[in-house]
Amino acid sequence: MSPTTLLFILLALSTCGYYAGRRRAFAVGGGSAGIKNLHSRPIYYGSLTALWCGIPALLLFGFWLAFESTLITHLVVVDLPETMRDLPAAELNLKVNKIQNLVSGNIIAGAVEPQIQVAADHYRNLKTTSNAALAVVAISMAILGLVIVRAKITPTLRARNRVEQVIKYILIVCSTIAIFTTVGIVLSVLFESIRFFQKVPVAEFLFGLKWSPQTAIRADQVGSSGAFGAVPVFTGTLLISAIAMCVAVPTGLMSAIYLSEYANKKFRAVAKPLIEILAGIPTVVYGFFAALTIAPFIRDTGGLLGLGVSSESALAAGLVMGIMIIPFVSSLSDDFINAVPQALRDGSYSLGATQSETIKQVILPAALPGIVGGILLAVSRAIGETMIVVMAAGLAANLTLNPLETVTTVTVQIVTLLVGDQEFDSAKTLAAFALGLLLFVVTLLLNVIALHVVRKYREQYE
Amino acid sequence: MNNSQNQLSIRPKKKERTLDIVNRGLSKRYRAEQRFRLYGLLAIVASMAFLSLLFISIIGNGYTAFQQTFLELRVFFDPEIMDEQSLASADYQGLVKKSLRGMFPDAKGRPDKRLLYGIVSSGASFQLRDMVLTRPDIIGQTLKVWVPADDDVDMLIKGHFDRQLGEGERRLKDKQLAWIDQLSAEGKIKKKFNTTFFTTGDSREPELAGIWGAVAGSFFTLVVTLLLSFPIGVAAAVYLEEFAPKNRWTDLIEVNINNLAAVPSIVFGLLGLAVFLNFFGLPRSAPIVGGLVLALMTLPVIIIASRSALTAVPPSIREAALGVGASKMQMVAHHVLPLALPGMLTGAIIGMARALGETAPLLMIGMVAFIVDIPAGFTDPSTALPVQIYLWADSPERAFVERTSAAIMMLLAFLITMNAAAVILRKRFEKRW
Numbered sequence A: 001m002s003p004t005t006l007l008f009i010l011l012a013l014s015t016c017g018y019y020a021g022r023r024r025a026f027a028v029g030g031g032s033a034g035i036k037n038l039h040s041r042p043i044y045y046g047s048l049t050a051l052w053c054g055i056p057a058l059l060l061f062g063f064w065l066a067f068e069s070t071l072i073t074h075l076v077v078v079d080l081p082e083t084m085r086d087l088p089a090a091e092l093n094l095k096v097n098k099i100q101n102l103v104s105g106n107i108i109a110g111a112v113e114p115q116i117q118v119a120a121d122h123y124r125n126l127k128t129t130s131n132a133a134l135a136v137v138a139i140s141m142a143i144l145g146l147v148i149v150r151a152k153i154t155p156t157l158r159a160r161n162r163v164e165q166v167i168k169y170i171l172i173v174c175s176t177i178a179i180f181t182t183v184g185i186v187l188s189v190l191f192e193s194i195r196f197f198q199k200v201p202v203a204e205f206l207f208g209l210k211w212s213p214q215t216a217i218r219a220d221q222v223g224s225s226g227a228f229g230a231v232p233v234f235t236g237t238l239l240i241s242a243i244a245m246c247v248a249v250p251t252g253l254m255s256a257i258y259l260s261e262y263a264n265k266k267f268r269a270v271a272k273p274l275i276e277i278l279a280g281i282p283t284v285v286y287g288f289f290a291a292l293t294i295a296p297f298i299r300d301t302g303g304l305l306g307l308g309v310s311s312e313s314a315l316a317a318g319l320v321m322g323i324m325i326i327p328f329v330s331s332l333s334d335d336f337i338n339a340v341p342q343a344l345r346d347g348s349y350s351l352g353a354t355q356s357e358t359i360k361q362v363i364l365p366a367a368l369p370g371i372v373g374g375i376l377l378a379v380s381r382a383i384g385e386t387m388i389v390v391m392a393a394g395l396a397a398n399l400t401l402n403p404l405e406t407v408t409t410v411t412v413q414i415v416t417l418l419v420g421d422q423e424f425d426s427a428k429t430l431a432a433f434a435l436g437l438l439l440f441v442v443t444l445l446l447n448v449i450a451l452h453v454v455r456k457y458r459e460q461y462e
Numbered sequence B: 001m002n003n004s005q006n007q008l009s010i011r012p013k014k015k016e017r018t019l020d021i022v023n024r025g026l027s028k029r030y031r032a033e034q035r036f037r038l039y040g041l042l043a044i045v046a047s048m049a050f051l052s053l054l055f056i057s058i059i060g061n062g063y064t065a066f067q068q069t070f071l072e073l074r075v076f077f078d079p080e081i082m083d084e085q086s087l088a089s090a091d092y093q094g095l096v097k098k099s100l101r102g103m104f105p106d107a108k109g110r111p112d113k114r115l116l117y118g119i120v121s122s123g124a125s126f127q128l129r130d131m132v133l134t135r136p137d138i139i140g141q142t143l144k145v146w147v148p149a150d151d152d153v154d155m156l157i158k159g160h161f162d163r164q165l166g167e168g169e170r171r172l173k174d175k176q177l178a179w180i181d182q183l184s185a186e187g188k189i190k191k192k193f194n195t196t197f198f199t200t201g202d203s204r205e206p207e208l209a210g211i212w213g214a215v216a217g218s219f220f221t222l223v224v225t226l227l228l229s230f231p232i233g234v235a236a237a238v239y240l241e242e243f244a245p246k247n248r249w250t251d252l253i254e255v256n257i258n259n260l261a262a263v264p265s266i267v268f269g270l271l272g273l274a275v276f277l278n279f280f281g282l283p284r285s286a287p288i289v290g291g292l293v294l295a296l297m298t299l300p301v302i303i304i305a306s307r308s309a310l311t312a313v314p315p316s317i318r319e320a321a322l323g324v325g326a327s328k329m330q331m332v333a334h335h336v337l338p339l340a341l342p343g344m345l346t347g348a349i350i351g352m353a354r355a356l357g358e359t360a361p362l363l364m365i366g367m368v369a370f371i372v373d374i375p376a377g378f379t380d381p382s383t384a385l386p387v388q389i390y391l392w393a394d395s396p397e398r399a400f401v402e403r404t405s406a407a408i409m410m411l412l413a414f415l416i417t418m419n420a421a422a423v424i425l426r427k428r429f430e431k432r433w
Helices: A003-029 A032-037 A042-079 A089-103 A114-152 A159-199 A202-207 A231-262 A265-280 A283-304 A314-339 A342-350 A355-384 A387-392 A410-418 A427-461 B002-010 B018-066 B092-103 B110-117 B124-134 B151-157 B174-185 B195-199 B212-243 B248-260 B265-279 B287-311 B315-323 B328-357 B360-364 B385-393 B398-429
Strands: B067-076 B142-148 B189-193
Touching (some): A159 B248, A159 B265, A231 A314, A231 A410, A283 A314, A314 B018, A355 B018, A387 A410, B092 B110, B212 B328, B287 B328, B328 B398
Antiparallel strands (some): B067 B189
16 A cells, blocks of 8 residues: 555544544533533534544654655665675665665666565565555554544543644644754764764864865865865855945945935835845846846956956856845844834934934934944855855865955855765765865854844834 | 144134124035035946846847747658557658758758758657657658758858858858758748747757746656745744743744844755755655755745744734633634735745746756756656756857746746735735724
8 A cells, every 4th residue: 555545544533533433522511412521612522532543643653654664765775685684884875875876766777686576575565565564554543543533422522622733743843943953953063063074084174274175086086075164164165244234234234224214105115125126036047147147247347447357257256146135134124223212312303413413423322233233144144045156166176365355155165065976984075074064053153143233222212 | 623623723804703604614514515416326337337237138139039040841751651550659750851862952062961850850850750750641741841950050140140250160051051951041930939849848959949847847846845835934923922921932943033034045045955965865866865955055045035924913903802702822822823824825836936046956966967867756766947947057159048938027027026916915815003
């Protein structure tokens, strides 16, 4: 029985449970006139039956499916002939892939070795057995739940309270998913990073000046054994982010000031959504725009001025990233400027200050903590931005601060190291996770600081 | 200010009033005011200029992709090469070649013939095959057939081609240009609406590449994302807003949600790669994994939007429900949730729009692949629309530039529709209390 069919059967059983429970409630209450004898309304008895029928079986179903393939693969590998099991991990992985491809009926290259064919049949058998077992266990669990709860229904059963309790637990579980996600992120990047740092010392990664992750695959191959000094990658990220902030902060801040202090209602109603559109455009579009329009333009302009500009210059990527961040800076600053109490403005005007003097000397200092928090958030976004730099910045890890040269960033390196098929435990792929860990930690720090600053500031005037 | 004070101390002849000092500086201050105001306006104008430049550049590059150049061939469906058993595998390429040779008898010798065959897309033979398969009675007849031209011819007709270059640097040679000019003089070459672009999957040939496969992939991905993130997000918001006690645990959850909203999307891709692909062994490139990752990514957005929708429901409604004897759960389910639902849906649509445009996490879980087939389910290998854009943007052919731009226009159209739907929903159903 395929998992999808089983899922539908379980859902159908659960629905049956609902009606069975409701019917039973009517019966024990003594028909529709006897509802008042029941503790709860009949739908709660139905729901209780449905929940007990569905939830345990569905949980089992989920866990079974999640661990089924790992377990079966393990069993199949254990049963492989000695010679094959002793292969290095990478080759063993290839064999396992081949087996799985055979099982799912994909076309595989080359002739099929007899052992592999045997293993594939074994795999298929195990899978059939496992599916059948799952179906039997899950369906009997569902029916068991249904029967037990139905038998327990009496007029005094506090069905509503029980249903509400179950739903409350479900709500709690849903709200903890955010925590599980964070834990999942931390664990997944941390484990791989630890494996990476076993191969490459932490100090070399953090302070090394050379980044060239290409490792030789075979011992006799020319080429370096790989250098994993991440300093050039950091500088590249910081350079591009700095360019982006140079564009975004003045533009965003000035437009926020104009919109909140000078513009009339009509202008604001038109201009604000238009600026926000910039935030809604997917980053891949910005990347294409940077690579197709901005980068050649900068290169040609540089050529006219007699400057040698790389066609994947940091300037192009930073400029476009800055455009993307403008609405972020402007809407946050707008909020904070609006939060400054009118009394401060009035006080300044009454001393004879012009509007711009009020803004520069009263409003901006008052809103500064909030604006700084907003800018920190924007920086964290710039550091984590991927598609623009993947498409418009380069791969060469140059240690330079010249915006006209090619630099690379943390996100670009993660993408280039992980896209495509590689063996999973080479230093090259693990390096991507180390970079990911670093990215996560840096953005997390920036966010925590920024959120703290912003919250403190908000409290100030409330 | 300093200047004027110095002058004062030098010439203490006449006693100056403060008003005079203020007046003297006034015009300068007004100019500063004007300048400041102008900077503000300039900043907004600059943003608008960037926005319009972006749109002009995309639309300018992409609008031609909605048309495709077709050539008219006179094809004789030769009964000799097509017998009943092997209709699907007959030599349709040969039919196309024969018809081309018939039109241009001057092409002699292998190099010339190869050039001649090069002006027609390799998709022409599939088109002929489909014609024969749907209407076997055309065998033995000679028909005029419009077949797609090669992408270089397409670029030439659309004017993206520089004839002035030396022959060696051009993708079309002099002879091909002559043939094409002859065809257009005879009216046998024209641009038609490009249905291929909307109905097929990816292809190495620009004239055969379409976005339908990517759109289907995006659709399946978003369905998974919506089915997971909306119920879970709403449930989490309801718990945090209506039931949760104020303690450390709920504080921790809130901090977590706020931080997750700002975690770079590529980190979610790393999570997907390490957990869903390597640990749970889910298939690579599948919409279900993409949907899972994007669901985790949009969850904070939906939770935050749903919470603000819940706080917008006035407490009096809750009190009234509790007052007539509803339990807390009944109050939420029967009164608060229905009132907050429009706001929650708006948040969900905006979250979905963000998920639709997201590329980076999908790259990590292998959705960046050359996939010709149109995915039919949640576990078929597929790409997504933004990933398709990324893939095409990397292709060197000039014709892919316009197709990339056209795909971007489609993506933006989807996004605009979704956001418009969110705005309409908010306008129609949102209650101001």
